[in-house]
Amino acid sequence: MDDDFRTLASLIRTHAQARPQQPALVQGDERLSYAALDALMDRIAAALQRDGVQPGDTVAVCAGTSTRYAALFLAALRAGAVVAPLAPSSTAASLAAMLADAQPRALFVDAAAGALIAPSDVPRIALDDDAAFERWLAPVGSSFAEPPLPPDAPFNIIYSSGTTGVPKGIVQSHGMRWSHVQRGRQYGYTPQGVTLLATPLYSNTTLVVFFPTLASGGCVVLMPKFDAAGYLALAERHRATHTMLVPVQYQRLMALPGFERHDLRAFVHKFCTSAPFNAALKADVLARWPGGLVEFYGMTEGGGTCILAAHEHPDKLHTVxxxxxxxxxxxxxxxxxxxxxxxxxxxxxxxxxxxxxxxRQPQKTREAEWFDAAGRRFIRTGDVGRFDADGFLVLLDRKKDLVISGGFNIYPSDLEAVLREHPAVADAAVVGVPSTEWGETPVAFVVLRADAVPGTDAEGLRQWLNARVGKTQRLAGVTLIDELPRSAIGKVLKRELRERHAGR
Structure with missing residues (x-):
């Protein structure tokens, strides 16, 4: 774990030799030690090369979280392949587009995801069929070539969530992942650490914690489907020290009756990323959940990252x-x-x-880049923000979500924050919709609390909000909704809300 570049697969080998019986992956009652994981990775890597997968070729996987999925991801890297993890929650059309872009040499699926993907010439291997997978595996002791991989070799292709349209394949390098491992050293990852993950393995949100845990020789506990009570039970059972959760998961955990009865004292650090994390929720986590709270702000594309150690800067919770x-x-x-x-x-x-x-999208790549006067390459985030006097970044909104009404800039996040102050409001999202008078005008979609006062209605909420904001910020309408549409990692799908409003 010194500063010299190492591949993740080689670190797994090192831990397997040093601590063979140390648990690496846990799911339910299944435990995979580092020795068992290393041996399984070898068999998978040998099978991939036997089937013609060469270094630099893409291997795609579309399945729910499992220890086998994790082992496959790591083994494909050992074989020199580039992994394309695809979201099984995607539509059939979106999956077809991603596969056409990735052009994989092999496709790994489970039954649910496989049903969405049309037959093709790409070899398909079932991850959830024990007998079939065992037949596909290379025999124990099979030889294969473990290629040297420089830092600029492609590691994976992460497809964007599609919250703004057709997903784009983001190519990350081994060096980029190594930088995540190096950054993780300051957060107390050790061979004795236990990271509890309840976000999917195809998400970069999960991987920025998953890889540093294994690189340090720690244990990853996988929770394929999140529920608040089950998560807390696992955290207690395994004495979890680290976790990555998205804001909506923190919200559900903190709202769970009896949260305080759970023993969470083993936690060293909790992480959050991927979606806006409001200050009041951060404060609640700090007050009631032991251990540090760290928010990462950045993009899967990379570029700059901002870090808020909330436990060290409780007066900066409104920043990232x-x-x-x-x-x-x-x-x-x-x-x-x-x-x-x-x-x-x-x-x-x-x-x-x-x-x-x-x-395979050079034009999109150029559109995402900005170069300073010295020719240094930057990645554009599409987010609008400002730095405060202490150098903390205050995010205002997504540039694409900015509402320009009558020539005035309206930041939806400002209105959402006010709406959440209403005692009946559990969640809210504001989007801009076309207006013949103003060009655009803001409307809100609101989820009411289960204990909201009977009779709370949309028009009453609109009037309440409009009495508390500037004239140019006033809402044109409020729609009550049972649940905001979100991606699998908690991002509100505002495009769907705009479409819903247009459909009305």
Whole structure:
């Protein structure tokens, strides 16, 4: 774990030799030691090369979380392949588009995901069929070539969540993943650590914690389907020290009756990323859940990352923290000009961990890049923000979600924060919709609390909000909804809300 670059597969081998019986992966009653994981990785890598998978070829996997999925991901890396983890929650059309883009040499599926994918010439291996998978595996002791992999070799292709349209394949390198491992050293990952994960393995949200845990020789406990009570039971049972959760999961956990009865004292650090994490929820986690709370702000594409150690800066919970060490975060205007301190603009970032580009989409890659006067490459985030006097980044909203009404900029996150102050509101999302009078106007979709006062209605909420905001910020309408549409990692799908409003 020194500063010299190592591949993740080689670190697994090192831990297997040093502590063969140390648990690496746990799911339910299944435990896979480092020795067993290392041996399984060898058999999978040998089978992939036997089937013609060469270094640099893509291996796709579309399945629910399992120890076998995890082993496959790691083994494909050992064989020199590039892994494309696909979301089984995607539509059949979206999966077809991702597969056409990835052009995998092999496809691993479970029964549920396999039913969505049309037959093709790509060899398909069932992850959830024990007998079939065992037949496919290479025999124990089979030889294979473990290729040397430089830091700039492609590691995986992560497809964007599709919250803004057709997913793009984000190509990350081994060096980028190594930077995540190096960053993880400051968060107390050790061979005695236990990381509880209840987000999917196809998500970068999960992988930024999954890989550093294994690189340090710790144990990963996998929870394929999240539920608040089950999560807390697992955390107690395994004495979890680390976890990654998205804001909606924190929200459900903190709202669970009897949360305080659970013994969570083993936690060293809890992490959050992927979606806006409101200050009140951060404060609640800090007050009632032992251990540090760290928020990462960044993109799967890489570029700059900001980190908020909330337990160290309880007065900065409205921010996403300061730029990480070695990360350069700047703000630019609509014309790509760098802005001075104190200004509001689009966030761009440069760091040691940046995507190689969008797979097979050079034009999209160019659109995501910004270069400073010295020619240094930055990644555009599409987020609008400003730095406070102490250098903490305050996010205002997604640039694409900005509502321009009568020439005034309206940030939906401002209105959402006010709506959540209403005692009857559990969650809210604000989007801009076309207006003949103003060009655009904001409307809100609101989820009521289960204990909301009977008679709470949409018009009453609209009037309540409008009495508390500026004239240009007033809502044109409120729609009550049972649940906000979200991606598998908790991002609100505002595109679907706009479509729903247009459909009405």
């Amino acid at each position: 923290g300061r730029p990480a060490d070695g990360h350069d975060i700047r703000l630019i205007d609509d014309d790509g000009r760098e802005l001075p301190p104190g200004a509001t603009g689009e966030v761009v970032g440069h760091s040691p961990g940046m995507m190689l580009g969008y797979h």
